[in-house]
Amino acid sequence: MLGPLGWVILGLIPPLILMLYFLKLKRTPLEVPSTYLWTKTIEDLHVNSIWQRLRNSLLLLLQLLLALLLILACLGPGCRGEKLLGNRFIFLIDQSASMAAVDLPDGETRLEFAKREVSKLIDSMGPEDTAMVISFSNQANVQQSYTRNRALLKRKVSAIKQTQRSSDISEALVAASGLANPGRTSDRETARDVQVADALSARLFVFSDGAVTAVPNFSLGNLIPEYRPIGGLDVPYNVGITAFAINDDRDTTSLQAFAQIQNFDDQDHAVDVELYVDGEIHDVQTDFTVEAGDLRGISFDLGALLEGLEQTLPVRLEIKSPDVYEIDNVAFGVVQPPEQIRVLLVTRNNPYLKFVFETDLLARRARFEVQEPRFLETKEYAEKATLGRYDLVLFDQCVPPIMPESNTVFFGSVPPGGQWSAMEKQFPTLVIDTDNTHPVMFNVQMGNVLIVESTPVSGPLGNVPLMESTSGVLMAVGPRDGYEDLVLGFSILEYTPDGEEIYNSDWPNHLSFPLFIQNIVTSLGNGGSFNEAEGTQPGGLVRIKPKLPMKKITIRNPLGQDANLSARAERQFVYGKTEMTGIYQVLEPDSNRQEQMFAINLLDSRESDLSVRKKLEIGYEEIAGTVETVPEFKQYWTWLVFVSLFVLVIEWFIYNRRVFI
Amino acid sequence: MSKVSSGVMGSEKTNPLLAPDLLAQLERMELVSRKIFRGRMKGERRSQRKGQSVEFADFRNYVAGDDLRFIDWNMYARLDKLFLKLFMEEEDLHFYALIDGSRSMEFGEPSKFLYAKQLAAALGYIGLCRADRVRIERLDSAATTDAPTLRGKANLWRMVQYLESLECGNDCSLTEAIKAFSLRNTGKGILVLITDLMDKSGYENALRYLVARNLDVYLIHVLSQPEIDPDITGDLRLLDCEDGDHAEISVSQRLIDRYRQTLAAYIEQARDFCARRGIVYMMTSTERPVDRLVSRYLRQRGLVR
Incomplete structure (x- = not known):
């Protein structure tokens, strides 16, 4: 606030006043009949006249008091409305996307306000207090571990940057609770668990707008939480895009863009929505009305954009009406030129598989190559496999000498390398469960499918079972160096040693079989759609x-x-x-x-919902926000100036009215 | 009488030495001395000496050589013995009024000096009316003075004229002036000293001279209101009008209080000093009208009746 020079000048003022007081003394001469009595009167005062003068000079004292008050006012004294008790503080600062909303009266973002509030709290810490600063979005960053250095803390707080990520407080809470809730270990001899270190309780200040997921499985333990909701009191005006997708019609080549527009305000709003393709405006919908608190879908026809498309095109959907939160006013997409994926089917003679790949849809999406198992022994295979010329390779009851650089599907056999293993043949096989949430099993109903014999499989670490029978896992997908191997523990058509074909399953007769193959091509072969370029939320991989x-x-x-x-x-x-x-x-x-x-794209309706949450759920505790006690730094210097003014008035009054002297 | 009063009135219109109604009041008064003095001339007051007056005093036996005119023939007829009738002798009284003419007397509204002159005039007029010898002087260390000795009511005009001619600004110490006065005047009588006692060399010796003269001394201590209750503020450099001495003060309530205490102590000390020596002391402010002072306060003190 003041430089050293300023302090020196301030400090010099009172001695200067004293000096001026003695030097000034331009005493008014006054002729009196005799100084006799006056001399007698001040005789004893002459002994230490300096101090007598001081003592007798009410005006000087008032002037000194005035100067002192003004100096104090310059120091900017103030105190917080509350006193920070305790010695350890943890400041959790939300830096997620919603904190970028500009809904505070003085035009600053929520994050800036929160940072300012935290800085004030840091200022009010005692010299022995330690504090820690953690910022969080969907991940936690320990900006500064426990320290007493308030300048450092403030520097770290001011360095916190706005992110466009979603919010998840749980990681930050784990980081915060480290010292407060030390780990426990069990003592075998006494069959009790003991704490490994002394718990150091701390006050946990959460500065957030509350748009975080509830953290049900967290115990605050020795943390004393305090939630400071950040944001305007009114529901801010925000209309945002909370979903955006570009899809092709399965039968035609036309494209459509779908978006979901949500109004988080308590009033209806009409917005203008514009769609840009490759930076140029493609379509506009004006006065698209969304009712208060409601959401509406909007679609744009991109037409035959894919025809003759050679270059990847960026697509941008934009709400043109400005509101307090800008991140959700824009959504992005990508249209990639359609590309046929290359699928290799290695089978002795499985007509069903061949037949499935000849359907229109798959024929359009995939270039299909069928080889006999002996192809695997050739140089050509080795070359193509290692160079990754195939996007997907299906092995029907055969095992390649080397695994291709692509995703694979094994029917009735397991990949080489020892990570996968198959059990003895089981009979009969009854499917009891399928994991329909996996893209491969999407819409695939196995309830009425008969399987005669099967060899249940077990895969490497991280494999996901997709189909289970009474005897074990029938289908699983497992990772391999960035690729995925789908292994089915049964075949559809088996061959006797003399070449006779035996049906092991009636799956090809069911609708679920072509769907399954289609899913394989879509999800494992990356041949699903035009815009398969993988996107994610901010901060994702x-x-x-x-x-x-x-x-x-x-x-x-x-x-x-x-x-x-x-x-x-x-x-x-x-x-x-x-x-x-x-x-x-x-x-x-x-x-x-x-x-x-x-x-x-963020596309997170929780982040877009800018209403400030009144409470925060952490574990079984609900922490009510303390809005009214958001610490206000009470400036007292104005009062000091008022008092100074008052003193000045008194001085003036005394000097002029001579009431007292 | 009308001529005199008009002269008095005309001399100082704004603040006359003697107001006409005061004159009438004063004519009914007389100066009283606590001591019986022997006058030189026949006056209007009884003397201790028996003499020729109308007031009977006593009888005594006739002895050879007595004036036969004083024999009480009625007694002789009745008792056949010669008795001499003794009468009180009536004498005149010396009345001195000494006015302090130092520069400090110039202060006050009205000034102390004017006040002193008014008081002297009033008392002098009483004396004139009673055929006393009235002499009003300004304190002066000179050996001689032009102050007239007055007697008789007709001399009022001269007295007033003389008083008006007196001016302030004669700086001599009180002691010196009293000493000079004592040397000049040897008569006994009443002496009224009108002063503000603002003499740094002290007033004690001066009063001792007077006491030694065996005069009936009245000390009228005149102070102006600003001296009694100073109305000053701020940081001041007080200049003594007489000797140029200065005192630097920063006025505060405390200092004012202290001044008042000092003044009270000073007055008390003077009163005490006077009481021990048979001097009648009286402190007055210039705010107190002269007529009230004479008719009330000095009557109480026994100077007039």
Whole structure:
């Protein structure tokens, strides 16, 4: 507030007044009949006249008091409406997307306000108090661990940046509770569990708008929580896009963009929505009315955009009416030129599989190649497999010598390498459960499917069972160096050693079989749709698989900043710096040729709902917000100036009215 | 009488030395001395001496050589013895009024000096009416003075004229002036000293001179209201009008209180000093009208009746 020079000048004022008082003394001469009595009167006062003068000079004392008050006022004294009790504080600051809302009276974002509030609290800490600063969005960042250095704490608080991520407080709570709730260990001899360290209770201040997921499985223990809701008291005006997708019609080549527009205000609003394709306006819907608190779907026909499409196109949907929260006014998508995936089917002679791949839909999406098992022994296979020329390889009762660089499906056999194993043949096989949430099993009903014999399988670590029978797992999907292997523990058509075909299942006769194959092509073969370029929410990881094998790629973020990535595995790149929503470009590092694009969207209705939550649920506790006690720094200097003014008036009064002297 | 009063009135219109109604009041008064003095001339007051007057005093036996005119022949006829009739002798009285003419007397509204002159005039007029010898002087260390000795009511005009001619600004110490006065005047009588006692060398010796003269001394201590209750503020450099001495003060309530205490102590000390020496002390403010002072306060003190 004041530099050293300022302090020196302030400190010099009182001595200066004293000095001036003695120097000034321009005493008014007054002729009197005799100084006799006066001399007698002040005789004893002469002994220590300086102090007598001081003592007798009410005006000087008042002037000194005035100067003192003004100096105090310059120091800007104040005190918080509340006193921070306790010695340890943890400040949890929400930095999720919703904190970017500008709904506070003085035009600052919620995060800025929260940071300011935290800085004030830090100012009010005692010299022995320690504090810790944690910011959280969907992940927690310990900005500063426990320290007494208030300047450092404030610096770290001011360095907290706004993110466009969603909110999840649980990780931050775990980080906060470290010292407050130390781990426990069980003592075998006494059969009791003991605490490994002394619990150090702390006060936990949560500065958030409350748009966080409830944390049911967390015990605050020794943390004393205090929730400071940040945000305006009224429901702010926000109309946002909470869902956005571009889909093709399965039968035609036309494209449609769907969006869900939600009004979080308590009043109806009409907004203008614009759709941009490759930076140029494509379609507009004006006065799209959404009722208060309601949501409405909106669709745009992109037409035959895919025909003749060679380049990936960015798509942007924008609400043109400004509101307090801008992140959800824009949604991004990507339209990629359709591409046939290459599928290799290795089978002796399975007419059903061949037949399925000849359907119109799959024929349009996939280029289909059938080979006999002996093809696997050839050089050609080895070459194509290692170069990743196939997107999907189906092995029908055969095992390749080397696994291809692609996703695979095994019917009635297990991948080589020992990670997968099959049990003895079981008979009969009764399907008791399928995991229909997995994309491979989407809409696949196995209830009426008969399977004669099966060899239940077990996969590597991280495999997901998709179909279970009485005797074990019939179908599972497991990871392999960034690829996925789907293993079915039964075959459809078996061959006797003399070449006779035996039906092991009637699955091909059911509708679920072509659906299953279609799902395999869609999900495992990445041949599902035009815009399969994988997108995620801000902060998520994006897996990038270039069309050609590359050692390095360049990712250009929406701001135009480039980042180089090295391949993790063959043709596998993982990009994690997806902090911003928008279109990210994948470029070849040397030629800067655009390889592909992906979109990052928040599309989180919880973040878009800007109403400030009155309470926060942590574990079994509900922490009510303490809005009214959001610490106000009470400035007293104005009062001091008032008092100074009063003193000045008294001085003036005394000097002029001579009431007292 | 009308001529005199008009002269008195005309001399100082705004603040006359003697107001006409005061004159009438004063004519009924007389100066009283607690001591019986021997006058030089026959006056209007009884003397201790028996003498020729109309007031009977006593009888005594006739002895050879007595004036036969004083024999009480009625007694001789009745008792056949010669008795001499003794009469009280009536004498005149010396009345001195001494006015302090130092510069400090100039202060006050009206000034102390004017007040002193008014008082002297009033008392002098009483004396004139009673055929006393009235002499009003300004304190002066000189050996001689032009102050007239007056007697008889007709001399009022001269007295007033003389008083008006007196001016303030004669700085001599009280002691010196009293000493000079004592040397000049040897007569006994009443002496009224009108002063503000603001003499840094002290007033005690001066009063001792007077006491030694065996005069009936009245001390009228005149102070102006600003001296009694100072109305000053701020940081002041007080200048003594007489000797140029200065005192620096920063006025505060405390200082004012202390001044009042000092003044009270000073007055008390003077009163005490006077009481021990048979001097009648009286402190008055210039705010107190002269007629009230004479008719009430001095009557109480026994100077007039």
